Every structure is written in C-alpha cells, then in structure tokens.
Amino acid sequence: MSGGGGTYDFDDDEKDAAKASGKPRKDFDCPSCHANNPVDDALSQGDEVRCNYCGAEFKVSVNSEGRVKFREI
Ligand SMILES: [Zn+2]
Incomplete structure (x- = not known):
C-alpha cells in the first residue's frame, strides 16, 4: 500500500454476489x-x-x- 487514495473498500462478499445477480432474495x-419463508441473508x-x-x-x-x-435435499 503506497497511499494511492484508494476509494475501494472491501465489503461483504455477499453484497457483491447479490449485486452481480440482480436483486437479493430475502425470502x-x-x-x-x-409457504413463504424469510431468510436472514440473501440466497x-x-x-x-x-x-x-x-x-x-x-x-x-x-x-x-x-x-x-431449489433442490430438495
Ligand atoms: Zn414447506
């Protein structure tokens, strides 16, 4: 790191994945x-x-x- 004034912060990988695949599903x-089930994190x-x-x-x-x-386990 040489102080290039980077504005890119590493964020949650999940966020990036969600962004790449459109909108995250929270249910x-x-x-x-x-039945409709809520989930904590985007699938x-x-x-x-x-x-x-x-x-x-x-x-x-x-x-x-x-x-x-979904595939039944
Ligand atoms: Zn069910």
Whole structure:
C-alpha cells in the first residue's frame, strides 16, 4: 500500500454476489408446501435452506440469470 487514495473498500462478499445477480432474495417460497419463508441473508449458490412450515430442506442454486432454484435435499 503506497497511499494511492484508494476509494475501494472491501465489503461483504455477499453484497457483491447479490449485486452481480440482480436483486437479493430475502425470502423464498417453499417448493414443497408453497409457504413463504424469510431468510436472514440473501440466497446464494450452495446455500441450504429449510422450510419453517413443513421442515423440508433445499439446496439453493442460482443460475447465470440470477434465478434461484431449489433442490430438495
Ligand atoms: Zn414447506
């Protein structure tokens, strides 16, 4: 670092990922029972989520268009 007056700060990786994939999802609809579940962090590739209603667990995958898909674990 030579004091170049950098204005770039490293921020949360999650934020960058969310920015790259459009808007972050802060909830998801259970593919099994269609209940809407809130999540603490925006969903991202490889996340595992659990439906609070039916207890089903899903693995999150995000495609290149930023669409979120769920695969039952
Ligand atoms: Zn469910």
